[in-house]
Amino acid sequence: MLEAYGTGDVYMAFAKQAGAIPTDATRETHEAQREQFKQCILATQYGQGENGLAQRIGRPRAVARELLQFHQQTYRTFWRWSDAALDHAMLTGSLNTAFGWTVHPGGDPNPRSLRNFPMQANGAEMMRLAACLGTERGIEICAPVHDAFLICAPVNRLSDDIAVMRGAMAEASRIVLDGLELRTDCKIVRYPDRYMDKRGHVMWHRVLELLQPAERKTV
Secondary structure (H helix, E strand, O other), X not given: OHHHHHOOOHHHHHHHHOOOOOOOOOOOOOHHHHHHHHXXXXXXXXXXXXXXXXXXXXXXXXXXXXXXXXXXXXXXXHHHHHHHHHHHHHHHOOEEOOOOOEEOOOOOOOHHHHHXXXXXXXXXXXXXXXXXXXXXXXXXXXEEEOOEEEEEOOHHHHHHHHHHHHHHHHHHHHHHOOOOOOOOOOOXXXXXOOOOOHHHHHHHHHHHHHHHHHHHHHO
């Protein structure tokens, strides 16, 4: 898995490691296969089975089953770790993050949620630590955006502040992940443009339309 991450395209690397595509394949030549292996990786993070994965990729269950088998055979260490996390939670009644945030399974635990907890919760630990580090270093953090941060800076300081924030995020990943540094990318939005997630376009324009009559009344 670490080798796959190091290539810069973990999904293509997984397909190659599994022997499903040639070693010289590219995203352009094998985009359909890449997408299937991508969905498999995402599904395994929270224990999705072959039925759910089949619906996710729009293919028969036999295809989903084969993808999951590829993952289990290629990343045996991951599955031993995931099984151990689930066993620990069920046997001890708790599961902890790197900084001690604890989940208690309760009387009717969901195994998929417990498998997913170390990844989601330690991701949250990295976000909290990065937010603290960035703030302490003078970065104006407006808000977290899932696994990213929206920051604000004067134009003449924008590049420097981006570098500082990315450094804070890299440091947070090294601390939480025992030395592994995660990559980050960034999207720069300069005035008068506005940051907008493409999934929020409809709602954004709807709110603006609703505000216009109210603004005319106040004038």
